[in-house]
Amino acid sequence: DGGITQSPKYLFRKEGQNVTLSCEQNLNHDAMYWYRQDPGQGLRLIYYSQIVNDFQKGDIAEGYSVSREKKESFPLTVTSAQKNPTAFYLCASSAPGPPYEQYFGPGTRLTVT
Amino acid sequence: QQQVKQSPQSLIVQKGGISIINCAYENTAFDYFPWYQQFPGKGPALLIAIRPDVSEKKEGRFTISFNKSAKQFSLHIMDSQPGDSATYFCAASLSQGGSEKLVFGKGTKLTVNP
Numbered sequence: 001d002g003g004i005t006q007s008p009k010y011l012f013r014k015e016g017q018n019v020t021l022s023c024e025q026n027l028n029h030d031a032m033y034w035y036r037q038d039p040g041q042g043l044r045l046i047y048y049s050q051i052v053n054d055f056q057k058g059d060i061a062e063g064y065s066v067s068r069e070k071k072e073s074f075p076l077t078v079t080s081a082q083k084n085p086t087a088f089y090l091c092a093s094s095a096p097g098p099p100y101e102q103y104f105g106p107g108t109r110l111t112v113t
Numbered sequence: 114q115q116q117v118k119q120s121p122q123s124l125i126v127q128k129g130g131i132s133i134i135n136c137a138y139e140n141t142a143f144d145y146f147p148w149y150q151q152f153p154g155k156g157p158a159l160l161i162a163i164r165p166d167v168s169e170k171k172e173g174r175f176t177i178s179f180n181k182s183a184k185q186f187s188l189h190i191m192d193s194q195p196g197d198s199a200t201y202f203c204a205a206s207l208s209q210g211g212s213e214k215l216v217f218g219k220g221t222k223l224t225v226n227p
């Protein structure tokens with residue numbers, strides 16, 4: 001099956017700890033994205049990557065970091081510098097385009113206490 | 114200029130009725146307008162999309178109407194069903210150098226009563 005997988009589905013961490021969210025795709029898409037979703041806020045772009053070994057900050061990159069060492073993988077690290085990390089995190093990838101239609105993974109719900 | 118304003122925030126419709134969700138944008142450089150459907154605890158799924166050179170696109174019970182001069186677009190769900198109950202997001206994008214940056218509306222929670 002082709003698609004985007006995110007793991008784990010639920011993640012719990014203590015305040016002050018870094019945590020890494022996994023995103024893998026087997027769609028052979030070049031571009032990948034990370035979004036954060038909060039209730040009533042829509043989706044906000046954290047980071048995106050157009051090709052391996054390259055990535056760009058989105059609108060809310062502070063407190064997050066990413067890497068893109070392989071085409072199929074785009075992990076997101078939520079650092080202790082992120083002031084309000086509890087949220088639903090969504091990974092997406094886009095098909096060759098235009099239009100560059102984005103397809104989303106199932107998401108990871110991170111709770112930091 | 115990068116915002117997409119979506120309304121209403123929530124919508125309740127009876128089974129068989131028409132659901133209408135509206136979005137407005139400012140940036141005339143946006144070149145692609147998708148709608149996403151999201152069920153609780155799941156990732157959004159692309160529902161239907163339109164380019165600005167088209168005024169209407171229909172796929173089954175779902176229709177996008179696009180008004181370029183007014184910088185508005187809307188989603189119409191005909192014969193709404195309880196299974197359509199979900200949160201719907203409009204978005205607008207700029208295609209740049211091999212990728213796109215999507216700007217999302219804040220979502221509309223649709224409830225279709227049986």
